[in-house]
Amino acid sequence: MTTDVDLPTAVSQQFPTAAPRPSLDCPAFNVPAGDALAVLQYLRDTQAYDFLMDVTAIDWSAEQSPRFTVVWHLYSSTKHTYVRLAANCASDAEPAMPTTSGLWAGADWHERETYDMFGIKFAGHPDLRRILMWDAYPYFPLRKEFPLAGLPTEMSDADINAEIGVGVIPAPMAGGPFVATPGVPMSEAEPRAKDEAWDEKREKPE
Amino acid sequence: MVTASQEVTYNSKIEGDVTVTRLDSAINWLRTNSMWPMPMGLACCAIELMATASSRFDIARFGAEVMRFSPRQSDCMIVAGTVTYKMAPVVRRIYDQMAAPKWVIAMGACASSGGMYRSYATLQGVDRIVPVDVYVSGCPPRPEALLDALMKLQAKVRGEPALKKQFSAA
Numbered sequence: 001m002t003t004d005v006d007l008p009t010a011v012s013q014q015f016p017t018a019a020p021r022p023s024l025d026c027p028a029f030n031v032p033a034g035d036a037l038a039v040l041q042y043l044r045d046t047q048a049y050d051f052l053m054d055v056t057a058i059d060w061s062a063e064q065s066p067r068f069t070v071v072w073h074l075y076s077s078t079k080h081t082y083v084r085l086a087a088n089c090a091s092d093a094e095p096a097m098p099t100t101s102g103l104w105a106g107a108d109w110h111e112r113e114t115y116d117m118f119g120i121k122f123a124g125h126p127d128l129r130r131i132l133m134w135d136a137y138p139y140f141p142l143r144k145e146f147p148l149a150g151l152p153t154e155m156s157d158a159d160i161n162a163e164i165g166v167g168v169i170p171a172p173m174a175g176g177p178f179v180a181t182p183g184v185p186m187s188e189a190e191p192r193a194k195d196e197a198w199d200e201k202r203e204k205p206e
Numbered sequence: 207m208v209t210a211s212q213e214v215t216y217n218s219k220i221e222g223d224v225t226v227t228r229l230d231s232a233i234n235w236l237r238t239n240s241m242w243p244m245p246m247g248l249a250c251c252a253i254e255l256m257a258t259a260s261s262r263f264d265i266a267r268f269g270a271e272v273m274r275f276s277p278r279q280s281d282c283m284i285v286a287g288t289v290t291y292k293m294a295p296v297v298r299r300i301y302d303q304m305a306a307p308k309w310v311i312a313m314g315a316c317a318s319s320g321g322m323y324r325s326y327a328t329l330q331g332v333d334r335i336v337p338v339d340v341y342v343s344g345c346p347p348r349p350e351a352l353l354d355a356l357m358k359l360q361a362k363v364r365g366e367p368a369l370k371k372q373f374s375a376a
Contacts, residue, residue, distance in 0.1 A: 150326025
């Protein structure tokens with residue numbers, strides 16, 4: 001992968017608020033939430049980063065502030081290079097970010113997914129609904145406080161809920177999560193529970 | 207002079223054209239040999255299900271080649287794949303729309319138990335929402351395993367009272 005070596009100077013000249021972000025691969029910048037849209041537009045129109053690879057977010061956990069960071073990955077189909085942009089959400093309780101769906105139509109679904117998983121509202125989004133979970137789902141599963149096993153709630157269909165009695169229940173973790181061990185022979189690398197001191201019958205020791 | 211009626215007594219001329227059996231056996235014989243599947247293909251197991259239906263494994267040998275995508279026309283739902291909580295009400299509704307008698311095969315680890323997806327999004331076994339007759343292990347199971355499950359289901363159907371399921375909802 002080639003790197004766009006001139007980009008950091010160009011961006012910092014154009015946007016003094018954009019700070020370099022530590023990165024192991026492509027150039028990356030931290031920008032204030034208010035400037036994010038302008039920087040993205042500059043990268044698209046002037047620097048030829050015409051393809052929005054991904055919009056995602058980071059939850060730094062409830063103890064940290066700012067808690068949420070939105071991350072954009074752009075690709076240039078002419079320069080064949082990538083760039084990463086990150087902006088912190090101002091509010092920890094009601095995280096929001098301006099939408100980029102006006103710049104890239106493809107941002108629509110990426111932002112819906114980020115909203116679905118983190119609860120970050122994209123201001124100006126044309127249709128900000130959940131995309132993976134069903135509409136009435138009450139939680140944001142990729143937030144740090146949300147357990148992998150899930151929390152009990154209702155399924156989307158009231159009739160079916162009434163018929164089967166119990167809706168969504170937490171998955172039995174039984175010492176999991178089940179993860180493969182890297183760097184060992186294939187026969188040893190089966191996904192296994194790392195902590196078998198507890199299961200459904202015995203509570204997890206605190 | 208009174209002679210015995212030829213219609214009601216044993217007549218050697220029609221021997222071989224008449225079979226005496228029980229109604230249960232006759233009905234179950236019909237059911238087992240044309241069990242139309244409802245392919246509930248939700249993930250990669252559906253690929254093995256398709257392989258089972260095609261020429262190499264040929265589920266037609268067991269009378270189950272008529273995959274019906276309409277629940278009204280099918281007898282046996284084959285749940286092939288991961289059932290998410292978002293999809294679960296749909297699976298249940300399709301099962302409810304199937305006409306009795308009906309059976310369910312849970313194909314593969316995910317449909318049977320949630321498989322490797324021990325997470326907030328995945329139903330931990332399709333038996334939480336529909337009654338399962340046969341579970342098939344494997345991730346995904348080989349077509350032979352699905353054929354074995356079908357034969358097991360046929361054996362089960364052969365042994366059950368035929369009219370019981372006719373009039374019950376489940």
